[in-house]
Amino acid sequence: MQEPDVARIEALSTAFSPSAPIDQRALFAGRMSQLTDVINALGQKGQHALLFGERGVGKTSLARVLANRNSELSMGGQRVLVASINCDATTTFSSMWHRLLGDINFAQQRQAIGFTGESVRTAVPVNTVLPPDVTPDDLRRVLGQLGKTLIVIDELDRLEDEKASQLLADTIKTLSDHAVDCTLLLVGVADSVDMLIHEHQSVERALVQIRMPRMSPPELFEIINKGLAAAAMTIDDDAKGRIVQLSQGLPHYTHLLTQNAAQRAATTGRVRVELTDVRVAIDSALGKAQQSIISAYHEATASPRENMYQQVLLACAMAQADAMGYFAAVDVRDPLSRVMGRRYEIPAFSQHLNAFCEDSRGPVLQRTGSSRRYRFRFENPLMQPFVIMDGLKKGLIAEHLIG
Numbered sequence: 400m401q402e403p404d405v406a407r408i409e410a411l412s413t414a415f416s417p418s419a420p421i422d423q424r425a426l427f428a429g430r431m432s433q434l435t436d437v438i439n440a441l442g443q444k445g446q447h448a449l450l451f452g453e454r455g456v457g458k459t460s461l462a463r464v465l466a467n468r469n470s471e472l473s474m475g476g477q478r479v480l481v482a483s484i485n486c487d488a489t490t491t492f493s494s495m496w497h498r499l500l501g502d503i504n505f506a507q508q509r510q511a512i513g514f515t516g517e518s519v520r521t522a523v524p525v526n527t528v529l530p531p532d533v534t535p536d537d538l539r540r541v542l543g544q545l546g547k548t549l550i551v552i553d554e555l556d557r558l559e560d561e562k563a564s565q566l567l568a569d570t571i572k573t574l575s576d577h578a579v580d581c582t583l584l585l586v587g588v589a590d591s592v593d594m595l596i597h598e599h600q601s602v603e604r605a606l607v608q609i610r611m612p613r614m615s616p617p618e619l620f621e622i623i624n625k626g627l628a629a630a631a632m633t634i635d636d637d638a639k640g641r642i643v644q645l646s647q648g649l650p651h652y653t654h655l656l657t658q659n660a661a662q663r664a665a666t667t668g669r670v671r672v673e674l675t676d677v678r679v680a681i682d683s684a685l686g687k688a689q690q691s692i693i694s695a696y697h698e699a700t701a702s703p704r705e706n707m708y709q710q711v712l713l714a715c716a717m718a719q720a721d722a723m724g725y726f727a728a729v730d731v732r733d734p735l736s737r738v739m740g741r742r743y744e745i746p747a748f749s750q751h752l753n754a755f756c757e758d759s760r761g762p763v764l765q766r767t768g769s770s771r772r773y774r775f776r777f778e779n780p781l782m783q784p785f786v787i788m789d790g791l792k793k794g795l796i797a798e799h800l801i802g
């Protein structure tokens with residue numbers, strides 16, 4: 400056996416980013432259509448954008464890559480000022496804008512004291528001219544003096560202050576009506592769209608809604624290729640295919656599995672990642688899963704008696720879902736039959752699906768629609784690949800039967 404390749408193991412630790420959003424263009428994969436939509440909004444005075452999608456699909460990464468780019472580059476020869484904020488439960492409309500505009504400076508030219516006649520540049524944070532209670536009209540006035548600006552407001556769904564979303568809608572309307580050269584990029588999970596549009600019907604025209612679906616297999620392949628290229632490694636096709644299949648469009652798992660599999664290969668001095676490395680990576684990925692996912696899984700499937708909760712949840716994770724992660728009971732039937740090794744019809748597991756939507760089991764699933772037309776999805780999308788990997792590890796399903 401070869402010596403462990405420590406330099407390569409180190410290179411892999413920075414070539415993949417399983418836990419933090421990407422902020423460098425070099426590691427960013429795919430997403431050209433969404434990136435183009437945001438850039439177009441930025442190019443149009445009075446246009447704003449709302450980037451929405453499931454948890455973990457890469458919304459923040461897209462915003463960061465763009466914001467980084469624009470703080471360095473110019474657009475149409477013009478410099479773009481950028482400020483961003485993550486909302487939380489304590490964020491108010493005024494605190495949000497004081498923070499945002501505290502990161503942007505007015506450049507002031509001032510005559511130096513003395514007789515040299517030289518002028519000096521001083522930087523004054525823009526928020527110093529805002530009153531403590533900020534109104535949309537204050538923002539129109541101040542942002543109107545700044546030149547092209549991109550304001551990123553992330554985690555919009557965590558905003559609890561109802562007045563804030565109303566005022567945000569009013570701000571979009573005012574900035575748009577006055578053609579102020581500032582683009583707001585709002586980022587959040589899907590439900591925040593309704594919330595904002597609901598506040599103000601007329602913002603709909605000024606707001607391009609950009610949906611971030613899960614990543615496509617080619618986009619996930621690109622993540623694998625870029626990361627491994629950075630460590631001068633390669634990967635067998637079957638190993639790559641397995642990682643993409645298990646990731647289910649969620650880039651977190653692509654980063655986690657590829658990084659772990661490649662580090663295992665490097666431990667034995669190999670530069671080519673094989674399927675066996677991926678198999679071992681599944682075990683370590685399960686061990687490194689967020690504690691919240693592990694406990695939610697136990698809560699969802701616990702039962703004092705012999706039952707099918709684990710199997711039905713596994714079948715849900717294997718079910719063909721739409722772009723927003725929703726599936727129907729009928730989509731669970733075939734995967735469950737594969738897990739159980741014999742045909743199962745809907746009445747045999749519809750109780751389990753309903754139980755998964757109750758507080759006593761998390762709820763691990765969300766349900767929408769009306770009776771008989773119910774559609775389900777995982778409350779936390781990151782649970783889905785976890786359930787499949789756990790099923791593989793426990794031998795509830797054979798590898799070739801997953802998809």
Ligand SMILES: Nc1ncnc2c1ncn2[C@@H]1O[C@H](COP(=O)(O)OP(=O)(O)OP(=O)(O)O)[C@@H](O)[C@H]1O
Binds near residue numbers: 454455460622
């Ligand atoms: N385009 C991309 N290329 C490569 N990796 C990506 C890309 N987008 C996201 N990732 C990776 O996927 C993971 C999740 O990304 P990110 O945090 O941006 O998602 P999010 O949609 O903002 O999640 P949340 O809803 O939890 O805020 C991160 O580990 C990040 O490194």
Ligand SMILES: [Mg+2]
Binds near residue numbers: 553
């Ligand atoms: Mg995010």
